[in-house]
Amino acid sequence: DLAAATGEAEADLDVQLVKGLEDHIKGFSAADEDGNPFSREAGESTPDKIMGLSLFSKSVAAETFQVAAAVTREQVQDLKQFGVDAVAQVESVLTNELTQSINQHILGAIRTQGTSNVTKAFGSATAFDITLAPASSLAGGETVASEHRKILTQILAAANLIANRGRRGAGNFAVVGPQVATVLQSISGFVANPMANTFTQSAGAIYPLGSVAGINVYTDPTMDWASYQVAVGRKGDGNGPGLVFMPYLMAESVQTIAEGTMAPKVAVKSRFALVEAGFHPETQYVTFNISAGSPAAWTNLINLA
Numbered sequence: 001d002l003a004a005a006t007g008e009a010e011a012d013l014d015v016q017l018v019k020g021l022e023d024h025i026k027g028f029s030a031a032d033e034d035g036n037p038f039s040r041e042a043g044e045s046t047p048d049k050i051m052g053l054s055l056f057s058k059s060v061a062a063e064t065f066q067v068a069a070a071v072t073r074e075q076v077q078d079l080k081q082f083g084v085d086a087v088a089q090v091e092s093v094l095t096n097e098l099t100q101s102i103n104q105h106i107l108g109a110i111r112t113q114g115t116s117n118v119t120k121a122f123g124s125a126t127a128f129d130i131t132l133a134p135a136s137s138l139a140g141g142e143t144v145a146s147e148h149r150k151i152l153t154q155i156l157a158a159a160n161l162i163a164n165r166g167r168r169g170a171g172n173f174a175v176v177g178p179q180v181a182t183v184l185q186s187i188s189g190f191v192a193n194p195m196a197n198t199f200t201q202s203a204g205a206i207y208p209l210g211s212v213a214g215i216n217v218y219t220d221p222t223m224d225w226a227s228y229q230v231a232v233g234r235k236g237d238g239n240g241p242g243l244v245f246m247p248y249l250m251a252e253s254v255q256t257i258a259e260g261t262m263a264p265k266v267a268v269k270s271r272f273a274l275v276e277a278g279f280h281p282e283t284q285y286v287t288f289n290i291s292a293g294s295p296a297a298w299t300n301l302i303n304l305a
Contacts, residue, residue: 060273062248065101067094068267076264087255087264094268095251096205100222102270103206107175107220109243109274111231114287121165128161128288130154134297135304144304148183151230151290152212158232158286159215166283168240171232173216177223179301180230180290181209184217228290228301241278242285248272 027033028049031042038046069090079086118128132147159171176184189212209217215232223229236242248271256265292298298305 058275058277060246060275062246062271062273064269064271065098065105066267066269067097068265069094070258070263070265072263073261087266091253091266091268094253094266098251098268098270100205102272104222106243106245106274107206107231110175110233110285111229111287113243113276113282114231114233114285116282117162117165117284117286118288120282121161126289128154128158128286129291130288131291131293132298132301132304134292137297145187147304148187149189151180151183152187152189154288154290155215155217155230155232156213158230158288159213159234161286162232162234162284166234166241166280168236168284169234170214171234171284171286172214173218173235174230174232175206175218175220176209176230177225177227178219178221179225180228181217181219183302184209184212229287230290231285231287233285236284241281241283243281244275244277246273246275 027035030036031038031046037043071086071090076086079089115125119125122128130150132150133142135144138144138147155174158174161171163170206218206220209219211217234242238244250270250272252269252271254267254269256267257263258265290301
């Protein structure tokens with residue numbers, strides 16, 4: 001429709017996102033595309049170009065993770081002797097299972113959105129990947145640490161690409177695997193945040209590593225040791241596009257007693273929706289990989305050997 005109205009071929013159109021409260025639409029309020037103002041006569045006779053407001057709604061259905069566990073009467077009696085509530089212990093395990101399932105579901109969606117953004121921006125899902133040279137080919141002042149430093153630069157580039165593509169601000173968090181986290185900690189200039197806090201960390205859950213240039217870095221310990229994928233995103237104020245987690249029931253617990261054995265059973269259920277909100281939510285995320293080139297020049301990221 002736009003191509004027909006302007007007389008241009010569809011391939012020749014250049015569509016860009018604009019944040020109306022901050023960005024500038026060049027030539028929209030001016031006499032021409034160069035931004036020149038109207039003359040007095042033209043200003044009197046030229047009608048205003050109009051900006052409007054459109055409202056949209058989206059239906060959301062809650063999805064479910066659920067899990068249950070049972071303990072025997074003997075287990076309840078024996079653990080009670082050591083001051084352990086078997087039912088409460090099992091319930092904590094089930095809650096942790098649901099929490100990590102939700103974490104992985106959200107992280108998977110973030111990585112998918114980030115890959116989509118890179119593909120739309122550059123035409124290829126691998127176009128934003130970086131290649132590190134092997135240790136054997138380094139010369140002069142180049143070191144393994146200088147190659148590792150490229151990872152930080154690419155994380156910053158991804159954050160600024162989010163600002164460029166999404167027009168809502170730069171990325172402010174990144175999620176890496178355990179081996180990438182190791183090399184980030186080893187690079188001079190990477191400052192870890194103080195770890196003293198009041199948050200409860202579930203065993204095996206995603207945990208904070210530190211920050212660099214305003215980007216909070218988190219480690220996902222469930223990622224494979226040899227996974228060099230990095231996901232960068234922006235957590236906004238809730239008024240912009242992106243993935244929105246909408247909890248309905250975070251961990252509803254139900255306890256029953258089995259009729260035959262009279263043993264307690266606990267079932268825990270989480271209901272929530274993960275919504276792709278707003279226009280072009282993928283622009284708030286970038287996913288890239290750290291590669292060894294082709295054919296592979298190194299098999300270990302830490303020493304690039």
